[in-house]
Amino acid sequence: MVDNILIDVLKKPEIMEGLSREQWNTCLREAKMSGLAGRLSYDARDIGIIEKLPAKVQDIFSSYDYNSASSTRKIKWEINRVKRALKGSDEKVVLLKGGAYIEKGMSCTVGRVSVDLDILIARNRIDWAEDIFLKAGWRHQVINDYDQKFYREYSHELPPLVHPDRYISIDVHHNILPTTSKLCPDVTKMIETSVKMENGFYVFSNEDIILHSIVHQFQDGEVRSSLRNLIEQHDMYKEFGKDEGFWQKLIPRAIELGFTRALYYSIHFAKNIFGTAIPDHIIADIKPYGPNIITGAIMKFMVMGVISPNLGAKGIARWASMNGLYIRSHWLRMPPVLLARHLTIKFFRKFQADD
């Protein structure tokens, strides 16, 4: 379906041994831009071909090895610091995304870099949590009044908090999508079924972990790291899918939370791009939730356009894909009037900043 060196290498790491210097440059460039260079390095080591690669590639890979190792270490330490700040409370705190993947030791964390720590807490406990973190030394990263207000009124998280000694920001969520979003789910259902880890934090059930990644990618404007998100979903289908219960629960859960269209896209693109093994009955059952032909074609054009600069879309087409998905994500996030107001304020602020 696709002709792309990075995707080929992700699917079959052993072909790294035979890449030409031009192919290496294309592959490394795209891997860096998609946040996947660390993963290639891990794969090369995992299948034992690292020493057969060009010396320069090994050198570049070792930089990414340090990068992902340090990211994992920093996230683990930040989880530890959050735990310490929350000591004495029995509040249910859910680790999201990278934090959860690391805590669960999931296969998609290899070579991965997380820049911040996302946590989820019940909405009525959000002020309590903010107070605790501020007292424990975290500071607001966003101090602009409008942004602060916007976060609090319309968003699904507190303005990001960062500890001045550690530079990792923590995003304290009370939902996984903005409350203004058409798709904003009843998150209490996800909190209820979350699972307690050894360190006292919770993580979502496997179905909810993958649905969160999916909705994040296909609805919430994670445009630039599309390929990384998609391969993580591929990993998750593989890892979680060993348990037959996962497949039984996946679609009913997507229906319950209202994420069926996003799940359709994830299954469709993962299968077509990475050849992910998805049971036939799942493919048949999710089909009715797909888009009409025209929407499907536009989505395919846009997703392919952002996944790789080399996949057909170039120049204006690529610009259209990037911005199309960005606009789409904002459209899904906010009602039109609010969106117009938000963008107008953002636009005029540019001029203030220039003064």
Place this chain on the structure above:
Amino acid sequence: MNLSETNSFIKKENQFMPVASRFHNENKLVKLNDSELDKRLSGDGIAMEVGPFSVNVLIKFKNVREDFLKIYRDFPFYDEPIVLDHSISVFGRNLFRQYLRPQAFVETEMNNDTIPLPAKIGMVSLEMGFNWQVAMGCKQYLMFHAGVVARDGIGLIMPAMSGSGKSTLAAGLSFRGWQLHSDEFGLLDLDAGELIPYPRAVSLKNQSIPVMKEWVSREHDNYEDYFTPAYPGTPKGTICYLRPPDQSIEEMHKRTKPNFVILPIFDPNSEPKIRPITKTMAFFRLVASSANYGDIGERAFSSIAKIIEESFVCEIIYPSLDTAVELVEAFIAEHSDPKKAGQDDG
């Protein structure tokens, strides 16, 4: 043909040409004249090597290419594709910014968020882009914010904050017989424990520009050839770039183990003085100067501990470049007796 044979072969062909690093085949090196280089730079770009990094450079402005060539014309350029650490391009973002009100935008492919500068000072954009790529992208070598020079098996690290005059001091030493590793980015190979040269354009700011011109003119009649034009009005005031000495470019792959750590403090009203410091203090100063210490982690800790263990350390306070060079050379001469190596001086 082994490396040294290739090297002497190249030397016969051309007056002066650096060797290839261990990463690339030397038979792909190419010696081009300025107009050929200019053509490549403005087309698809050309791959070059600066220290341990290979980078493809593309420049769409004629004046920036001229300034670039002034600094880099004798660096190793490659004729055939090589595996690249980075690509950098300097261009106008649209026809208006390319031709009518030219503004140099730099693309490092590493999410740089730099403000475009007027094209006439586009060289500053380019150098800032190089800095960004190394500062953000290099985790495989331990990096010090320091001036580093070497001579006869002596590897000297001078960690310092911006404005302490370390660039001027490193450049000053390099025009008095030392090999310039870098005026800003000290790099250490963690496996070999060796300093890796990264001799790029030395960035001189404001008052240090006339100081260095005078300094280089004492050794070279054609000293102006080593300097780019001065670029006024940058975020850091007036900037001028200085080409490293020919010998330092030629030896850009010659590594040295570190054995001296000197902390320079420029104070125009001071009496020149060597001040002893403890090894513990030197250790922490070296840690503080390292940009990727926290990313590398434990190996960074043990590497710095080893450097300090095997080095003589001190602080120098100086009012001028002349006195600084004297102090550095005096301290090194005093401790060059190998039997004394590694003793605590504080």
